[in-house]
Amino acid sequence: MLIAILALGAAVVGAAVYFLMPGPVHTIRLGAYEGDVGALEWIAKDKGFFDQVRLNVEIKGYPSGDAAVKAMHAGEVDIATAAELVVAKRSFDEKNLRILAGICRYWNKGFIGRKDHGITTHFDLKGKKIAFPATSSAEHNLVVFLALQGLTLEDVVPVNLTPKQIVEKTISGEVDAAIVWEPHVSAIEDALGDNAVKLMERGTEANLLLVGRQEHLDAQSQAIQKLLKGLILAEDWVRANPEQAKAYLIKRFALDAIYIDKLWPRMQLAVTLPQEILEAMDSVSRWIAKANNREQIPNYAETIHASDLRAVKPAAVGVFTK
Template identity: 30%
Template sequence: MLRFLFILLVSLVTSAQATTVRVGFQTGDINTLLMYAAQTGQFARNGVEVKLTPFPAGPAMLPALAAGEIDLAWMGEFPAVTGFSNGMPIEILMMERLDFTNVRLVVNPAAGIQTVADLKGKKVAVSVGSTSHNHLLRALSQAGLRQDEVTIVNLSPANMPPAYVAGQVDAALTWEPNVGLMEKAGARPIATTRSLGMITGGIWVARQAFTKDSPAAVQGFLKTWREAQKTYVANPSEVRQYEAKRVGQSAQEFDALIARQTASHPSFEQLLTADFMGPPGKELDSRLMKHLQAIGAFLVAEKRISATPANWAPIFNTRPIQDFLRAEKP
């Protein structure tokens, strides 16, 4: 009885001290660690009450961030660069996931498409100004085709499978779970992020004001993320079940989806290396920074933004991770 009362008291105290963090996530992408941490109360145990807000895709989160309606957002690199380039006071706290085959170009075999070169004159679904659009342009360039030699159909990821099944497009370029749905309907993959020599993944973006004003909440979020990563390594099925339920898949179906992604979740230590966000003071030389700058050039060329940032340095804020790692040391 005394043990029960003690646990109840600790729970009440933790709840009273918890800070509400408004988090945006994409319904059209896979959020394995986030759903696990939220559904099992991990955030609350670390003093963070997470309020999840769904969005169809990353670009839709930008107005919510600008209006201060959400504090953190899980998105791709393209909306983050778009928002930052347009003067939004946002910053990238970490790259949560690196994908190698999550983004795929799939084609309808009945349309006579065997290679990327066969896309000439065909209808291809992409989300214009996004990762999928950029992947398509790289694929076309490598095949010696121009963008105007295909008919681009601008669709959200969720609208691509119905368009494919209805025969409204001959090919599509997007990510899980929707690319997997098209493959289930007979589409055949002919290119991936890896085969095109590109990188992509998911990042956590924050309002600068939130990071500055709520450092304890940020640390609680990072602590939860660290714990979720460790649990995922030790017991993948335990962590995956919550996101599998959200997307309506069995454990076996979701395991197959994860295998198709070929994703990795870098540790905080890895994030502070040149392969990701760079060591402190050397962020501008990191692979991820070069990647973002290339995205900026793409967005300017496609007239999605008017110019790239004069100063890229503030787009990264690795100080919270640095503080976390220092505090974690015995």
């Protein structure tokens, strides 16, 4: 009898709490980057920040932004996570692609060459087989790096591979060098040992962006705002608990503590929408247009969907007016 009364009381209290909470529970499918720079998405999910804002997030991990955006177009997820290069490149053809916010700014690229393949400095790259994941920030990094050496893609033999393949083929010697992001850089470096030569330390700046389709964003504005709120809660938690956040990353992605300590200053987990994202996309799009014989580059200001972030955190919106 007593147990029944207690159970009834708990049910009443739970119901009261549930119904007193503002708004309904929304559901959203998130295609997250399966790696350290996508940490905010996983923390928000695993630490219950999405639950706090009454958002049910069905999260799915992808090894690259391009894969996540493809999945979004395939209808597997509602929101994808990708670097600005991915968005910039896809925006040439996908006019409904919209940027919600950046969730991480990072410098995590690395350029590793094999000494036994005659690469000891950046002067030895000409004619070498260089692996890279196409349609990624690494691709742009490669172009910039080569330009700094006075080279273009035509001066080398570019090999388009997935990050996992890059690691395998660089270690096996099927390619002479590779440009990719962490933790794959460290994996190659560790495997090659003294045979590895690091030609680039951190690469150019990149931003991991939340993107969605225009039609979905218009229809799911409340869910999108809850998604942003949950991510902002995660950001606040990371700022307040950096050591716990590091520990979470080590455990979540099976990383090395030394690696995290090295990477941590090069990844800034924050929900923002700064103006330089547009400028960065403009920069890469000029190269993309030229490389792909496209005369018109997209107006990336139109890809910005700032209303939901402005509604949640106005100060985070740094883009200028359209």
